[in-house]
Amino acid sequence: MASDRTPAPIALKVVVAGGFGVGKTTTVGAISxxxxxxxxxxxxxxxxxxxVASLTPDKVDTTAALDFGRITFPDGIVxxxxxxxxxxxxxxxxxxxxxxxxxxxxxxxxxxxxxxFPAIDFFEDLGVPFVVAVNCFDGKILHAPVDIREAxxxxxxxxxxxxxxxxxxxVKHVLTILVDxxxxxxxxxxxxxxxxSR
Amino acid sequence: xxxxxxxxxxxxxxxxxxxxxxxxxxxxxxxxxVTERATLPVGATPELRAIVELAEEPHxxxxxAAILGLHLGVVRVxxxxxxxxxxxxxxxxxxxxxxERIRVLERxxxxxxxL
Numbered sequence: 001m002a003s004d005r006t007p008a009p010i011a012l013k014v015v016v017a018g019g020f021g022v023g024k025t026t027t028v029g030a031i032s033x034x035x036x037x038x039x040x041x042x043x044x045x046x047x048x049x050x051x052v053a054s055l056t057p058d059k060v061d062t063t064a065a066l067d068f069g070r071i072t073f074p075d076g077i078v079x080x081x082x083x084x085x086x087x088x089x090x091x092x093x094x095x096x097x098x099x100x101x102x103x104x105x106x107x108x109x110x111x112x113x114x115x116x117f118p119a120i121d122f123f124e125d126l127g128v129p130f131v132v133a134v135n136c137f138d139g140k141i142l143h144a145p146v147d148i149r150e151a152x153x154x155x156x157x158x159x160x161x162x163x164x165x166x167x168x169x170x171v172k173h174v175l176t177i178l179v180d181x182x183x184x185x186x187x188x189x190x191x192x193x194x195x196x197s198r
Numbered sequence: 199x200x201x202x203x204x205x206x207x208x209x210x211x212x213x214x215x216x217x218x219x220x221x222x223x224x225x226x227x228x229x230x231x232v233t234e235r236a237t238l239p240v241g242a243t244p245e246l247r248a249i250v251e252l253a254e255e256p257h258x259x260x261x262x263a264a265i266l267g268l269h270l271g272v273v274r275v276x277x278x279x280x281x282x283x284x285x286x287x288x289x290x291x292x293x294x295x296x297x298e299r300i301r302v303l304e305r306x307x308x309x310x311x312x313l
Contacts, residue, residue: 040269
């Protein structure tokens with residue numbers, strides 16, 4: 001029965017973060033090989049150390065829906081893309097999602113730039129590679145990337161890309177930039193580690 | 199502090215795990231598992247059986263949760279148990295070793311470019 005079973009592939013993940021309604025699920029859906037799935041992530045693990053009762057006196061939404069998509073590559077790698085709940089009250093899930101992640105795509109709506117700040121702060125603090133992806137709704141570019149870079153105040157080497165969350169090639173472009181960035185940082189880390197290991 | 203009526207349990211889904219919210223092995227939610235041997239003890243719950251059946255084909259923990267409509271935390275604990283019992287095996291996730299991480303990222307970059 002089991003002799004011809006395929007071994008489990010290597011699973012990698014990318015986090016798609018950003019403010020509410022900014023196009024995270026659209027981004028995931030544009031490139032996922034499956035219709036994005038959704039699961040309830042229980043709040044309980046997290047609630048330890050947090051006074052849940054004080055947050056929510058009577059009734060609580062104890063779960064957060066976690067949307068994700070998948071890309072299977074021919075050489076035994078599967079990439080999951082997780083759209084994180086945008087609200088800050090679900091920030092507890094970001095730690096779990098960020099752990100071991102290839103990196104993060106922070107989707108930005110230029111009309112509500114500040115909503116992307118919590119995600120940017122989070123990934124910066126954790127040292128998770130990320131790119132800022134400016135969702136150009138209806139193809140309208142309201143601001144030049146240089147202005148957006150200044151407004152979100154990211155390091156000069158953090159990629160800031162204009163994209164269309166509905167367009168597969170556009171999302172693929174952003175994903176490529178992210179993986180390239182992540183690889184570049186890992187190589188730098190290796191050099192740094194080698195240089196300091198005498 | 200007053201004695202209030204017991205609040206409704208927030209963790210009711212965890213009745214499936216005997217109340218445990220942690221498993222022995224701390225599996226990432228993207229980890230992909232495969233059934234090694236579908237020999238469950240008599241009296242195994244329908245949830246365990248469903249997981250083992252689904253994992254005849256490789257599925258990640260988060261996919262199992264979504265497909266079976268179970269809480270992610272619950273699936274993580276149950277999969278941890280099944281792995282400890284040798285019924286499921288777990289595939290690799292991102293390595294903390296830089297060398298290995300770089301090799302896998304190189305393969306991923308090739309893959310993404312070829313999409």
